[in-house]
Amino acid sequence: MVPQISITDSIYYVGVNDRTKDLFESLWPLPYGVSYNSYLIVDEKITLVDTVDICYSEQFFRQIERVIGDKPIDYLIVNHMEPDHSGSIGMLKRRYPNMQVVGNKKTFTMLKAYYPDITSDLVTVAEGDSLDTGHHKLSFVFAPMVHWPEVMFTYDATDKVLFSADAFGTFGTLDSHIIDSELDIEHYYQEMYRYYACIVGKYGSFVQKVLQKVKELNLPIDKVCSTHGPIWTNFGFQRAYDIYDQLSRYATEKGAVVLYGSMYGNTTVMADTIARGLGEAGIKHVVCHDVSRTNPSYILRDLFRYRAFIVGSPTYSNEIYMPILNILNMIRLREVKDHICAVFGSCTWAGQAVRKIVPIMEELKWEIVGEPLEQMGAPEEADLKKAFELGQAVAQRLHELYKE
Numbered sequence: 486m487v488p489q490i491s492i493t494d495s496i497y498y499v500g501v502n503d504r505t506k507d508l509f510e511s512l513w514p515l516p517y518g519v520s521y522n523s524y525l526i527v528d529e530k531i532t533l534v535d536t537v538d539i540c541y542s543e544q545f546f547r548q549i550e551r552v553i554g555d556k557p558i559d560y561l562i563v564n565h566m567e568p569d570h571s572g573s574i575g576m577l578k579r580r581y582p583n584m585q586v587v588g589n590k591k592t593f594t595m596l597k598a599y600y601p602d603i604t605s606d607l608v609t610v611a612e613g614d615s616l617d618t619g620h621h622k623l624s625f626v627f628a629p630m631v632h633w634p635e636v637m638f639t640y641d642a643t644d645k646v647l648f649s650a651d652a653f654g655t656f657g658t659l660d661s662h663i664i665d666s667e668l669d670i671e672h673y674y675q676e677m678y679r680y681y682a683c684i685v686g687k688y689g690s691f692v693q694k695v696l697q698k699v700k701e702l703n704l705p706i707d708k709v710c711s712t713h714g715p716i717w718t719n720f721g722f723q724r725a726y727d728i729y730d731q732l733s734r735y736a737t738e739k740g741a742v743v744l745y746g747s748m749y750g751n752t753t754v755m756a757d758t759i760a761r762g763l764g765e766a767g768i769k770h771v772v773c774h775d776v777s778r779t780n781p782s783y784i785l786r787d788l789f790r791y792r793a794f795i796v797g798s799p800t801y802s803n804e805i806y807m808p809i810l811n812i813l814n815m816i817r818l819r820e821v822k823d824h825i826c827a828v829f830g831s832c833t834w835a836g837q838a839v840r841k842i843v844p845i846m847e848e849l850k851w852e853i854v855g856e857p858l859e860q861m862g863a864p865e866e867a868d869l870k871k872a873f874e875l876g877q878a879v880a881q882r883l884h885e886l887y888k889e
């Protein structure tokens with residue numbers, strides 16, 4: 486018989502892998518897929534922590550039945566109402582009609598919006614409340630805006646497990662195992678930067694608050710069970726924590742993203758020349774992204790990672806080239822802090838892109854390095870020299886900011 490997937494003697498993994506969704510939130514590609522994690526605590530009272538995307542409900546229910554047979558689920562704890570975790574609640578409640586749903590006030594406002602029929606057996610918990618399931622003692626730590634208002638963590642004091650909703654989550658299916666030490670873990674960390682930048686990125690101060698709160702609670706924790714990606718243990722948790730801590734403080738590394746849009750190659754040449762200026766001046770981490778070819782998630786990932794952001798756009802019908810404006814709006818929405826930047830562009834008769842990008846950088850309160858550049862048509866030798874020097878000036882500023 487295939488063994489159950491267990492986390493402790495009485496906590497089981499009943500989540501699923503999604504390798505068919507192309508775009509998470511219809512926005513972010515999933516080259517390694519994604520897992521929707523759900524956990525079953527088998528005790529005198531049987532408790533499920535979160536559910537899975539509705540597309541996987543049948544598989545999910547069968548996994549639950551493999552563990553508990555025809556016993557009923559007594560409690561469903563809803564740590565997060567986003568549909569990739571709450572999608573199976575309706576069907577689950579019909580299957581287990583006496584199941585009590587545990588959440589906070591905000592959870593139930595949202596539950597009503599998605600499942601107006603579920604009006605009874607609702608257990609409202611407040612911060613610090615506890616729930617006894619027999620042997621296990623569960624308590625609730627609120628994590629508002631990480632990354633929805635209702636989010637809470639559930640802490641199991643008996644097995645020292647923290648169920649952390651989307652916090653410490655990452656893209657990537659759990660192919661062979663669920664525990665970090667048993668997996669080829671590196672790509673989960675790499676995807677964690679992208680997951681954070683795209684999904685949680687706007688809410689750095691809230692992430693910091695909850696990290697601080699958990700630290701102050703000083704809970705003994707052996708395992709952290711997020712809703713996406715590996716179960717974190719002493720083996721791999723520290724690095725996951727450090728990534729969330731770093732990104733939520735907007736603490737960046739010494740490096741630069743050169744982002745450009747280009748229809749006929751002129752802005753590309755300027756971008757490459759700026760990047761060479763950075764490289765010649767000793768900056769090793771330089772990433773060039775063609776905005777039309779790279780999904781925004783990779784651009785946001787690198788932006789959250791590196792201090793310098795250099796953006797180039799042609800003027801298009803008196804405007805910033807649309808794909809560049811789209812990324813700038815995504816950055817605005819995330820209120821990304823504490824970057825240095827430079828601006829360049831290209832036009833043919835009346836440049837507008839550069840003069841429209843500069844106020845956006847100012848609004849973000851980013852330090853603008855050097856004079857913005859904008860050439861007409863193909864860059865001449867003098868334009869290339871300016872571009873190279875702009876790259877060097879950004880490099881110089883990075884050297885000052887990250888003294889070795």
Ligand SMILES: Cc1cc2nc3c(=O)[nH]c(=O)nc-3n(C[C@H](O)[C@H](O)[C@H](O)COP(=O)(O)O)c2cc1C
Pocket residue numbers: 746747748749750751752753799800801802803804831832833834835836837861862863
């Ligand atoms: C559809 C379209 C609209 C454009 N609109 C403007 C414009 O409003 N003002 C301007 O000065 N140049 C305009 N241009 C010219 C481009 O900005 C110019 O060719 C630029 O060098 C293109 O950069 P690229 O080679 O990197 O694509 C336009 C070009 C195209 C194709």
